[in-house]
Amino acid sequence: MYRLLFKSFFRTRIFMVSLALLLTVGVIGILIGKQYLVKQEKTIAAAQVFQEESIKKNIQYHSEDLGLLLYYLRFTLIKKPENISAISIGQSDVNPLLQAVTIRALEGQKYDTDFENPSLLISGNLDLGFVIIYLFPLILIAMTFNLYSEEKELGTWRILAAQTSGKAQFLFKKLLVRIVFVFAVLIFLMILASTILQIPMNANFWAIFLLSVLYILFWSALCFWMVTFLKNSSFNALALISIWVVLTILFPALVNNYVINTYQVPEALDAMVEQRDGYHEKWDMKKDITMNGFIGSYPQFIKYEVPEDEFSWIWYYGMQHMGDMAAKETSQEMTDKIMLRNKVSEQIALLVPTMHAQLSFNKLAGTDMVSHLSFLEALTNFHKNLREGFYTKIFDHKSADGVDWQNYKAKFYELDYGFSWLKLLLPYLLTSIIIGVLTSINLRRL
Amino acid sequence: MRKNVIVLLARQLWQDAFRSKVMLVASTLMLFLLLFSAYTGWENYHDQNFTRDEIQEEVQESWENNPDKHPHRMAHYGSFALRLKHVLSVFDLGMENFVGNAVFLEAHKQNTVNFSEASMSTGLLRFGEVSMAMLLKVIVPLLIFYLGFATIARERENGTLKLLIGQGITRKEIVFGKWLGLWSLSLLFLGAIFLVLLLFVLVESHDTMHSDSIFRYLVLLCAYLMFFGILSAITILISAFSASAKGALVKLLGIWLLFVVIVPKSLQAVGFYLYPTPSKIEMETAVEHDLAQIGDSHDPNDPHFKALKDSVLRVHNVEKVEDLPFNYGGFVMSKGEAMSTKVYLKHQENLYKVYNKQNNVERMSAFINPYTAIKNLSMAFSGTDFQSFLHFKDKAETYRFTLAQEMNQLQMDLIPNKGKAGPNTISSNYWKEFPPFEYHFLSIADVFKNEVISLLALMLWGVLSVFALLRLSTNLKAI
Numbered sequence: 001m002y003r004l005l006f007k008s009f010f011r012t013r014i015f016m017v018s019l020a021l022l023l024t025v026g027v028i029g030i031l032i033g034k035q036y037l038v039k040q041e042k043t044i045a046a047a048q049v050f051q052e053e054s055i056k057k058n059i060q061y062h063s064e065d066l067g068l069l070l071y072y073l074r075f076t077l078i079k080k081p082e083n084i085s086a087i088s089i090g091q092s093d094v095n096p097l098l099q100a101v102t103i104r105a106l107e108g109q110k111y112d113t114d115f116e117n118p119s120l121l122i123s124g125n126l127d128l129g130f131v132i133i134y135l136f137p138l139i140l141i142a143m144t145f146n147l148y149s150e151e152k153e154l155g156t157w158r159i160l161a162a163q164t165s166g167k168a169q170f171l172f173k174k175l176l177v178r179i180v181f182v183f184a185v186l187i188f189l190m191i192l193a194s195t196i197l198q199i200p201m202n203a204n205f206w207a208i209f210l211l212s213v214l215y216i217l218f219w220s221a222l223c224f225w226m227v228t229f230l231k232n233s234s235f236n237a238l239a240l241i242s243i244w245v246v247l248t249i250l251f252p253a254l255v256n257n258y259v260i261n262t263y264q265v266p267e268a269l270d271a272m273v274e275q276r277d278g279y280h281e282k283w284d285m286k287k288d289i290t291m292n293g294f295i296g297s298y299p300q301f302i303k304y305e306v307p308e309d310e311f312s313w314i315w316y317y318g319m320q321h322m323g324d325m326a327a328k329e330t331s332q333e334m335t336d337k338i339m340l341r342n343k344v345s346e347q348i349a350l351l352v353p354t355m356h357a358q359l360s361f362n363k364l365a366g367t368d369m370v371s372h373l374s375f376l377e378a379l380t381n382f383h384k385n386l387r388e389g390f391y392t393k394i395f396d397h398k399s400a401d402g403v404d405w406q407n408y409k410a411k412f413y414e415l416d417y418g419f420s421w422l423k424l425l426l427p428y429l430l431t432s433i434i435i436g437v438l439t440s441i442n443l444r445r446l
Numbered sequence: 447m448r449k450n451v452i453v454l455l456a457r458q459l460w461q462d463a464f465r466s467k468v469m470l471v472a473s474t475l476m477l478f479l480l481l482f483s484a485y486t487g488w489e490n491y492h493d494q495n496f497t498r499d500e501i502q503e504e505v506q507e508s509w510e511n512n513p514d515k516h517p518h519r520m521a522h523y524g525s526f527a528l529r530l531k532h533v534l535s536v537f538d539l540g541m542e543n544f545v546g547n548a549v550f551l552e553a554h555k556q557n558t559v560n561f562s563e564a565s566m567s568t569g570l571l572r573f574g575e576v577s578m579a580m581l582l583k584v585i586v587p588l589l590i591f592y593l594g595f596a597t598i599a600r601e602r603e604n605g606t607l608k609l610l611i612g613q614g615i616t617r618k619e620i621v622f623g624k625w626l627g628l629w630s631l632s633l634l635f636l637g638a639i640f641l642v643l644l645l646f647v648l649v650e651s652h653d654t655m656h657s658d659s660i661f662r663y664l665v666l667l668c669a670y671l672m673f674f675g676i677l678s679a680i681t682i683l684i685s686a687f688s689a690s691a692k693g694a695l696v697k698l699l700g701i702w703l704l705f706v707v708i709v710p711k712s713l714q715a716v717g718f719y720l721y722p723t724p725s726k727i728e729m730e731t732a733v734e735h736d737l738a739q740i741g742d743s744h745d746p747n748d749p750h751f752k753a754l755k756d757s758v759l760r761v762h763n764v765e766k767v768e769d770l771p772f773n774y775g776g777f778v779m780s781k782g783e784a785m786s787t788k789v790y791l792k793h794q795e796n797l798y799k800v801y802n803k804q805n806n807v808e809r810m811s812a813f814i815n816p817y818t819a820i821k822n823l824s825m826a827f828s829g830t831d832f833q834s835f836l837h838f839k840d841k842a843e844t845y846r847f848t849l850a851q852e853m854n855q856l857q858m859d860l861i862p863n864k865g866k867a868g869p870n871t872i873s874s875n876y877w878k879e880f881p882p883f884e885y886h887f888l889s890i891a892d893v894f895k896n897e898v899i900s901l902l903a904l905m906l907w908g909v910l911s912v913f914a915l916l917r918l919s920t921n922l923k924a925i
Contacts, residue, residue, distance in 0.1 A: 046731060047727045112557070112558050114726045118832055119714060122541055237699060253574045
């Protein structure tokens with residue numbers, strides 16, 4: 001029975017078209033992931049060289065004045081790249097891979113962007129994640145919309161109905177053949193991705209795989225449910241494509257508009273101005289005002305004298321620090337707002353399989369918003385450690401020789417890739433079961 | 447062709463459409479989406495511009511309220527440029543949420559334009575956004591296909607096509623009647639959306655660019671009218687050449703998926719794949735390298751700066767820089783600013799050339815994909831395309847450069863050289879004299895220039911559609 005079904009399926013035009021389309025776009029997706037990894041590597045190498053060279057060059061000119069030297073020097077923190085990110089590039093094209101910062105106020109440097117072509121950002125990356133989320137369902141729809149109606153319209157259904165005892169079983173087997181084919185392509189692409197992109201088969205990789213399987217099962221269930229209404233081909237095609245449009249385009253876009261409008265982030269712009277003014281106004285004030293604030297954060301520096309009529313580095317870096325302090329609260333509010341956006345999006349996504357798949361892929365690949373926020377938090381700590389490491393030496397008027405520059409290479413930040421299986425998979429199990437029940441109700445009437 | 451017959455056929459298509467459930471569902475859905483997108487679009491436009499306006503004013507106020515000080519301190523104090531949204535961004539969001547919104551303008555340094563909405567969003571943004579233009583570009587084409595796939599194919603299946611021809615109605619009249627019917631049906635959606643949009647354009651009448659906005663609005667209206675005409679023609683053609691209505695529907699759905707979803711994205715990806723761009727750190731390294739080639743202002747023995755010094759001393763016939771009639775520090779900084787800006791802009795221009803190459807792969811596909819043509823036209827005339835963003839960026843950079851150089855000039859003119867008597871600060875009145883940052887949108891003539899290809903492609907599609915319909919009028923098979 002199955003052999004015959006496979007045979008007849010392989011003979012259809014849609015089979016060849018699907019196979020060709022999935023394989024071509026899938027391979028393109030993997031290659032784009034590869035290119036993304038190569039670009040990352042190049043950027044990291046360039047950043048490492050940049051830091052080393054710039055330290056060397058600036059020491060040449062400013063070795064006597066550590067305060068001035070550190071005005072110029074930039075230190076790099078890099079998100080340690082993981083190859084799994086190539087499967088779902090997510091927000092990692094909008095958010096920079098690394099940040100090179102001076103020990104001056106951080107707020108004005110923290111949100112600097114990398115160069116990206118906005119036309120590309122808007123269309124999004126054609127990564128394997130996209131192929132799975134958008135194309136696989138389309139292929140399933142194309143292969144199943146006339147599962148029943150085709151037989152009916154060709155007049156073969158009556159013969160079949162007379163010959164087979166279980167009509168429902170027959171339809172289900174036909175569906176199974178198609179699902180097996182789709183899974184075969186999925187497995188092939190995943191293996192290809194893991195080989196070409198050299199992705200280790202860790203929990204995150206398997207989670208992405210399992211998620212894809214469940215996602216496809218959800219769509220299969222949906223298609224089959226539609227089929228069991230026993231409508232004609234045109235109706236099924238129209239209905240299924242409409243559902244696809246609603247789930248992959250309209251609904252996420254509606255939610256997106258809602259989230260962006262409801263949780264606007266004017267704090268971003270406010271913090272930017274607050275930091276500048278918080279720092280610059282100190283130039284026109286008594287030095288005590290700066291120093292009181294700075295000593296408040298760092299009481300250990302109280303012993304340093306700050307002459308009122310003369311420039312001193314402790315005062316300068318104190319002012320810089322005050323800039324960050326001025327913006328601290330607003331900056332935190334901004335981060336909270338973004339986290340809120342994320343939380344609301346994730347909660348709504350639990351009900352919408354496409355959105356849940358995208359957000360989960362990004363999370364598993366470490367390319368979601370939260371990963372970037374945690375990088376920014378690490379950057380704040382990195383900056384703090386840098387400053388605190390240099391403060392005493394600058395304030396003691398040490399020269400550049402007093403610092404072991406070997407310790408100041410570009411640093412890597414390792415992301416936490418943890419996730420919860422339950423939250424990841426439960427929504428699909430639930431939706432698939434619900435649709436399954438609905439389908440079996442329809443099948444009983446067959 | 448008899449006019450009344452064509453109108454009759456068109457009216458019949460309307461009646462059929464309104465009798466079907468598709469039209470009811472589609473209209474309800476569109477009404478909801480229109481209200482939603484108009485509301486959120488307007489709210490976003492209004493709130494964002496309000497915030498940005500407010501901050502821009504605040505920035506100007508604090509600039510003017512600075513006390514007397516050294517002009518170079520003011521050059522570092524700098525300013526901010528905030529990007530304002532065009533009123534038509536309510537219609538088409540375009541790249542609005544993917545480009546930055548604010549840039550810090552200071553001496554010696556070109557900062558990036560930060561805080562794009564995308565940088566503060568989750569991965570959901572990639573699914574797209576709902577805007578009135580998105581409805582017209584993505585959803586309505588699908589509706590046109592839904593409403594029109596059966597027009598000729600089903601009449602043929604039912605045998606009514608033969609009857610029509612038998613009654614003395616020419617094939618041409620059938621084809622053009624159906625086309626007119628479908629097109630005019632789609633104009634219901636177009637009309638509703640553009641009516642709401644007109645309201646927004648008119649409400650923003652305090653805008654000095656009022657006539658410009660109306661002009662942009664009219665171009666958009668014409669472009670979409672044509673786009674729908676083309677889509678209706680494609681629907682009729684596919685329906686006519688398909689053996690069954692079902693076949694026509696499947697083909698049309700395939701076309702929609704290919705042209706709206708798959709091809710644009712793939713071509714953008716291909717462009718990106720073919721023309722790689724440097725990362726910021728790579729470009730910064732290259733800029734520093736080029737600058738070091740010209741001269742290093744930190745190095746007292748650098749030939750470039752030494753030659754500069756010598757020539758200035760010679761011209762003014764003095765021995766030491768301290769004896770020059772202007773502040774030498776200000777002079778060196780102004781030269782340095784000019785030099786570094788020139789080098790930076792050269793590299794930036796090269797980067798944008800690569801972007802253009804990347805984008806051209808997709809842009810050129812307008813000749814095989816009318817969706818691409820309307821997409822680019824719609825963004826450009828809504829002031830939300832990449833060129834509009836670059837225009838803002840250029841203006842901000844020009845302002846930054848003028849600000850830095852003005853402060854250098856003040857330093858040269860008013861601050862004494864080292865060791866000479868005189869004040870080290872200048873009056874705060876000078877800050878008030880410096881004009882604030884004001885942004886004017888790209889002129890409509892420039893927009894036309896940028897979109898020549900898209901306009902050309904759309905017109906070509908229009909001509910092709912009419913031509914194909916005429917061909918069909920002679921070849922239409924009745925059975």
